[in-house]
Amino acid sequence: MSRSCSSIPVSQLRDLTLRVKAHAGDGVVGSAVALDTRHIVSCAHVLEARANPDKPVLGTQTVNPVPGDRIMVSRAAEPGRPRAATLVAMGDPRVPTDDFALLRLDEPLDHEIAFRLSDRLSSGHRFDAFGFPIGYDLPGNIAHGVIGVANSLGMVQLNADLGGFAVKGGYSGGPVWDRIARAVVGIVTGSAKHPTIDPRVGFMLPFALLLDRPEFARVSRAPLAFGQPELSSLLAAIAGDLERDQAIVFLMRKVREFSEDPVSRYWVYHTLGAIGGPRVGNMLRIAIRTEDDDFARSGAEEALATA
Template sequence: MTRTGERAVKSRLRTPPWVARIEQPDGLVLGAGVLLAPDRVLTAAHVVRPGRPYVVHFVGVPGVPGVAAVVREDEYVPERNDAFGDRSGDLALLRLAQPLPAEHTTRLYRLASPHGPVSMYGFPAGDDGGRWHGATLVAARGRDNQVQLRPQTPDELAAPGFSGGGVVDHETDEVIGIVLSVDVGPGSVFSYMSPTETILSHLPQAAVWTEGAEAVDPALRPGVTAAAGRLDVPFATELASWFRGEGWPVLVTVVPARSGRAWTLTRAVTLADRELRTQQNTSAFSHDPPETVPPAGGHDLALDVKNMTAAQVMDRIAGRLGIRGDPRPERLGALRVPLAAVLVGVDQAAEPDALLGLLDRLAQQGARLLLVFRRPGDRSARAAESFVQRPLRDRWARLHRELDYIVDELGPALDEHRDRVSVDPGTRHLLDQAEAGVRRTRMLRAWVAHTPEREREPRLADLLFTFEDAAERRSRRLEQAVQVLDARVHRREELLGRVTAEWPLCRERAAAEGGDRVVEAYRLYELALSLLRQTPCDVDAAETAVRRFVGFCSGTAPGPGTTSGRGGGS
């Protein structure tokens, strides 16, 4: 077990002093909270209301009585649905009448692309002492970037008493957010967390109680206002598409400093950051074309790499992802959520070639990269060729080969097998789907072969990905269908070999016994043989005939004019 893992396990064997249980004055438990400052407790807004009295208990600090608390209007962000119907907000800060010692507090921690196992502390009904529940972070949802939590076991679904409770990341042993809500519908297994950076976008005053690297370098966020520059609409549209995860995962572009493109870039980086995107700056661009506005959470890190070494860049990436002690590129491949990073000034880095080598390894592991060069030239052109053009051509070529394999190899193999043996009724649907896949792939291959180059641009790579997924599904289904039929072909050959080998001995034995046994043996032999040689062969009917023939020959099946079989060797 790693040192970090040991630390996380130890923390879950005790009740942290920062855990708060929030009650009404009459003792009714409403939810949980996190002590961020001696006199501040962070919780979910639906747990409390401004101006009402509450009592907060700190179950991890023995001997401390309940503390009176209230919520002010300027520290209360109620849950709302935005224009798209996504949930937003649901955060509040309770002010304690009597502050606690500072050593009982904890800090929020910024963590990019939450992933992996976490624990949350809350108070299910009847358990005033509280307990830990385990969960796995699944993915961000909605424009407020609330994160889905899947319980590790069905009994660990976050009950209402967990609302407002802290969520601790196992890798870093840090509080990375709070529980907001629980889906209580039929079959629901999810609860939701507001991550630290989303909390800060609604409650910026909580930044003083926050640790962890900010996503955006100060040099890349000079305070975006509506009058700060002129929007380059085509470039803004291209950037927003990349931040939405559309098109080719690596975008290489040239953005001179102090230019209109530079302002457009900083605008996009700011709006795509969970912490920096606020109601104030989004309203400033409310009249911009919608396609130019990126989603919040569109990147994990925006870094000005001027004068930085490759090792320093890797350290910054590892820090944002919560990787401690061993920041190797290989560790990023194990992350459930791919890295999305903006790197500005790649050509001005201390080691441009070494940095590009590192970024190439990250790209091969699935990272999404926006690589910004300050000047056009050979290095930016080579990067565009290496990260975009060549791999894109290779993927199209590989798709061609996969389509050829389906149409020219798997399709004929399926036809050849279906000509030899009939279809098992239980697998007919699979085989019909496989045949339909060949027909559709034949049309797709013709379309791809005549696709104009403009349809193969990086920004339209989602079309390529769709085709690749379809080809993979069809190839897998065809291989399965051929395998099913191949098993029936082999069974037919086994039955044919058994009948052929059995016939000489059977004929000799029947002749020795005399009577009509020779005639019956020959009839059963011819019936089995004719069914096996029929094309396509009905393997099930043939196997029944072979069993009757072999049974008759071995004496375990009745002969003509008899009512019971006679023993004999096979």
């Protein structure tokens, strides 16, 4: 089977990204992610920059956004249709793991948010990030690369590909999509402090540090599920042995997560079978012996026949 590294279509990533409008005029100060049809999240430093247009350097601002403030945003696909939102909660932009701002839209988005949010983070996975860097206020643009590890401050490094866009100003608040997990795993929070030394390095705030906070209790979570579309998408993301090993680890974790969902386990087993190899074969044999659901077990049996 031919497999090539496949990213999420740009049009789909744009569907859950919004631009944060400047305090006055048509400028853009950053990005935001739709968590559900009413809630969006951005970076606290993006809102501080918006409130202090003459003092863009963090730490020099004199106006502090507070809950209840009104913020104008627009969907990436609808630059000419501004939407009003209210600031619900905001962290400290000077603390990397607290650099978030939760907003509630006055009117719900007119399309469902079909993407899953994941609070699991895996270094080494390929990512796609969408945002509005300088010169791309209207169309936005996408950056690709590899998710790194968390540094001592809790920021997770994003290593952008040499042949694409760097993760830089304008991406802050935008979504980070994990190609293996097939989910949004966090938001971009900034780039390296020395862009000439580390021009391809950005950082993200993982949802693992956000989604369990009380401020996010009202955010709707898309139900976890795994089926034929997820099978095809994950297989398309496997470009070599590294991605193959990552996918196997990810799928075995999914078997445990879907302990109450035999249909999803059925498809996870089929995906493992499509990946194949001796290691997968042993896993499927164990699954056949231990599965307590007939339908899920049949998936493991069918997968073993093709592994």
